[in-house]
Amino acid sequence: MLSYDYTKIEKKWQKKWIESKIFESKEVQGKEKYYCLSMFSYPSGNLHMGHFRNYSIGDVLARFYKMKGKNILHPVGWDAFGLPAENAAIKNNIHPFKWTKRNINCMRKQLKSFGISYDWSREITTCDPRYYKWSQWLFIKMWQKGLIFRKNANVNWCSSCNTVLANEQVLNGICWRCSNRTEHINLEQWFIKITNYADELLSGHKYLIGWPKQVIVMQKDWIGKSFGVEINFTLSGSDKKLKVFTTKPETLFGVTFIVVAPENEIINEISTRIKNYDKVLEYINMSKEKSNIDRVSCRQKTGIKLEGIMAINPATKKRIPVFTADYVLSTYATGAIMAVPAHDQRDWEFAKKKGIPIIKIIANEDNSSVDKCAYEGEGILINSKQFDGIRSIEASNIVSEWIEKQNFGKKTTNFKLKDWLISRQRYWGTPIPMIHCKICGVVPVLDKDLPVILPKNINFTGKSESPLKSNKVFLSVKCPQCNMDATRETDTMDTFIDSSWYYLRYCDARNMNVAFDTAKVNYWMPVDQYIGGIEHACMHLIYSRFWYKVMRDLNFVKHDEPFVNLLTQGMVTLNGNVMSKSKGNIVNPDKIIKKYGVDTARLFILFSGPPQKQLDWSEKGIEGCWKFINRIWLLFDMVNKKAEIKASEKDKSDILKIMHQTIKKVTINVGKTARFNTAISSIMELVNALYRYKHHLNDNGVSMIVYKTVILLMTPFTPHVCEEIWEMLGYNEYISTHMWPNYNENVLKKYYVELPVQINGKLKGKITVSMKYDEYEVKKVINANEKIMLYLKNKHITKFIYIKNKIISIVAN
RNA sequence: GCUGAGGUGGCGGAAUUGGCAUACGCGCACGCUUGAGGUGCGUGUCCUUAAUCUGGAUGCGGGUUCAAGUCCCGCUCUCAGCACCA
Numbered sequence: 001m002l003s004y005d006y007t008k009i010e011k012k013w014q015k016k017w018i019e020s021k022i023f024e025s026k027e028v029q030g031k032e033k034y035y036c037l038s039m040f041s042y043p044s045g046n047l048h049m050g051h052f053r054n055y056s057i058g059d060v061l062a063r064f065y066k067m068k069g070k071n072i073l074h075p076v077g078w079d080a081f082g083l084p085a086e087n088a089a090i091k092n093n094i095h096p097f098k099w100t101k102r103n104i105n106c107m108r109k110q111l112k113s114f115g116i117s118y119d120w121s122r123e124i125t126t127c128d129p130r131y132y133k134w135s136q137w138l139f140i141k142m143w144q145k146g147l148i149f150r151k152n153a154n155v156n157w158c159s160s161c162n163t164v165l166a167n168e169q170v171l172n173g174i175c176w177r178c179s180n181r182t183e184h185i186n187l188e189q190w191f192i193k194i195t196n197y198a199d200e201l202l203s204g205h206k207y208l209i210g211w212p213k214q215v216i217v218m219q220k221d222w223i224g225k226s227f228g229v230e231i232n233f234t235l236s237g238s239d240k241k242l243k244v245f246t247t248k249p250e251t252l253f254g255v256t257f258i259v260v261a262p263e264n265e266i267i268n269e270i271s272t273r274i275k276n277y278d279k280v281l282e283y284i285n286m287s288k289e290k291s292n293i294d295r296v297s298c299r300q301k302t303g304i305k306l307e308g309i310m311a312i313n314p315a316t317k318k319r320i321p322v323f324t325a326d327y328v329l330s331t332y333a334t335g336a337i338m339a340v341p342a343h344d345q346r347d348w349e350f351a352k353k354k355g356i357p358i359i360k361i362i363a364n365e366d367n368s369s370v371d372k373c374a375y376e377g378e379g380i381l382i383n384s385k386q387f388d389g390i391r392s393i394e395a396s397n398i399v400s401e402w403i404e405k406q407n408f409g410k411k412t413t414n415f416k417l418k419d420w421l422i423s424r425q426r427y428w429g430t431p432i433p434m435i436h437c438k439i440c441g442v443v444p445v446l447d448k449d450l451p452v453i454l455p456k457n458i459n460f461t462g463k464s465e466s467p468l469k470s471n472k473v474f475l476s477v478k479c480p481q482c483n484m485d486a487t488r489e490t491d492t493m494d495t496f497i498d499s500s501w502y503y504l505r506y507c508d509a510r511n512m513n514v515a516f517d518t519a520k521v522n523y524w525m526p527v528d529q530y531i532g533g534i535e536h537a538c539m540h541l542i543y544s545r546f547w548y549k550v551m552r553d554l555n556f557v558k559h560d561e562p563f564v565n566l567l568t569q570g571m572v573t574l575n576g577n578v579m580s581k582s583k584g585n586i587v588n589p590d591k592i593i594k595k596y597g598v599d600t601a602r603l604f605i606l607f608s609g610p611p612q613k614q615l616d617w618s619e620k621g622i623e624g625c626w627k628f629i630n631r632i633w634l635l636f637d638m639v640n641k642k643a644e645i646k647a648s649e650k651d652k653s654d655i656l657k658i659m660h661q662t663i664k665k666v667t668i669n670v671g672k673t674a675r676f677n678t679a680i681s682s683i684m685e686l687v688n689a690l691y692r693y694k695h696h697l698n699d700n701g702v703s704m705i706v707y708k709t710v711i712l713l714m715t716p717f718t719p720h721v722c723e724e725i726w727e728m729l730g731y732n733e734y735i736s737t738h739m740w741p742n743y744n745e746n747v748l749k750k751y752y753v754e755l756p757v758q759i760n761g762k763l764k765g766k767i768t769v770s771m772k773y774d775e776y777e778v779k780k781v782i783n784a785n786e787k788i789m790l791y792l793k794n795k796h797i798t799k800f801i802y803i804k805n806k807i808i809s810i811v812a813n
Numbered sequence: 814g815c816u817g818a819g820g821u822g823g824c825g826g827a828a829u830u831g832g833c834a835u836a837c838g839c840g841c842a843c844g845c846u847u848g849a850g851g852u853g854c855g856u857g858u859c860c861u862u863a864a865u866c867u868g869g870a871u872g873c874g875g876g877u878u879c880a881a882g883u884c885c886c887g888c889u890c891u892c893a894g895c896a897c898c899a
Contacts (some may be wrong), residue, residue, distance in 0.1 A: 172896080216895075217817055221895055228899080246899060259899090301897085314851050332898045345814095346897055389858065416898055441893085474825065537894080607838070608825055614892090624838050627853095634853095665829095683835035688837090756833045761880055763833055807832045809879045 006597030039532030058646035133319035133451030134515035210565030224416025245333035254361035429492030599718035
């Protein structure tokens, strides 16, 4: 028999799976559920290898647990709002709706050819009013809870995307989507109080045992909690106090100047007292013009003294100068610092430049000087009056309490995490369901008027204004409270809102009355396995966790965390390069599927390495997987042939033992450790063993038992060919719904074991002994072993170590 | 700079958690099959070696141990994230 006809087989089973609805899910009380979720995709046009890997990993798990008897939810959908659609509209004069729909149709077709075990009846699309109605509804619920607010703020603006961006979406001053430099501008915007949950987002990490450590660390850094003290500095000749935040209160006696951020309000408030205000203003404008990148990359510290302003160090009562400098950020803590040049390198550099005194407060054992650089380590306090001699670690708390008692400061915690800016000045997103009324202020749209439909007739100007503003019909509305003429909000929501709750909609995707039924959500949630790229560590995965906690506090769901286990799959590269359209190095999964079939493509992508690791695509590697599937295919005829020679009892029991070992290994590698590569290699070993065994098949069906096991074990990896062989073997049922094979520990039980014998740490031989043997009996066997005894000739045994069933280690000289 | 993860053949990667390093696959070499090529099958493939002797190899250097890829100390390189966060 020649190689198998994968095209025919794959089409056949994909059709059957859909028609028979075997992968459609229903809540079954009492049956253990398994919610398997691959991150849904943005419909950019076509699926690439990264998608293919993502879905293949999810599919292995969904299929495995289905065979293990669990009730599976394995849904699929589209994260369909977003900028590319709108940019395509401006560029190619195609409506975003049309563009998106076309792409989804194309990608759905492609996705169906992958044969993933999705429940297609639950497919969702976020740009569908039946979906975004509920995004709006949830938005209003959050508004009513006081979690959404408007404020004028210094926000990130991307002039290429023509919209504001959340902090998470700006990396190093660069827009996450288009890689343009962003600017800071002042705008009135919509925010969600994610900071209310900052503490819980951190403490919740302890429940996320099934998450990669890397993601937890990244989130922790992003949330950035730090403990410290807020201290009020009196400004001489003014009733104004200046608030600073410090994590090192013990260095208070070494504060020799104060620095406020150029954007700090206080400068404006005390402007009449600043003698060189013109020059200060000049500096402020200069630093405003510097982009984020310049401020960060140019480590040379600049700044200007506020002449005529002095602060008083509350500990030393000394008058100290006040500066403004852009090495202090306006956006963190109070936007002002107390500078301790002796023990902070940044302050040290600034002090050196400006000729400010440097007073040493912490002395270490070496009594190292602070002339060359700041000393940032621990030590004993000096020059600190009553606190002299205390160790700095202990002094932190002692001084904090003293500060509180003296009433010029209090202990606080600060977060780097800022509130989530959720409004966008773009068209292709969920309309924010709010109304501006001159009398009533900001009023939410009534439930009965939802959804606020995104109008289709819009001019895409590409100008920096919300496109919805151009639609007068959309704009004019009656106020739901006073019924007077009012205007609609024209900003749309950040698409990360759509993706913050889609996993809940999957649990009840067709409900027209509520966003989701609580009972259904509580049946399926939390997601047992989430699979996606690590690039979402500090965006989607923080937003979703936050959103879920709000849902919990609204009594919509009952758990604390939405995703129990997270698998971050590695990228698929070509010659080490990220595949991208601009580089023109995209390997299209369609092409591979055409050449080898889906089963082979899946097998290769899963076999090449652990799913978390980056995978470099190679045609060479895929050949091996193709060969392996063919070897299994060819075995069908071989196991069906009756041979003349009888199989020996030992051969039969040997191969059965290998089979049970393989079942055990695959079960653990798939179910527990998600090491699909080693699972597959152990099945390869079993197939190799069966090939070696094939010479004597007159064996009461032993080879058939082994063969069937191979097919069952391969089903999560190569489902199409396994269904086909299963049918050829005479079964009427789907192998996809067949029970996963069990292994029998009794068969695995060994009675004899091969023990390596080490002499002075080097392997010198092996002996086979009964597993029951004690040291005395093992010694007897060794004494009878000529080869080993040769090494021990004329030697004195000083140590004899026998680790039962593992190893023998002899020390002799 | 800080944080985290890593470094094992020509390559992708294994190693039951301290117990036979290099499983499985790719590649390569040789043989068989074939008119030839491909496929398929078989054998071999870390270095040293005539050898199945003997040594030596898991980034480098040291340590603990009967025994170290795995544990400890010190370097070094790579990748990822954050980056003036007071």
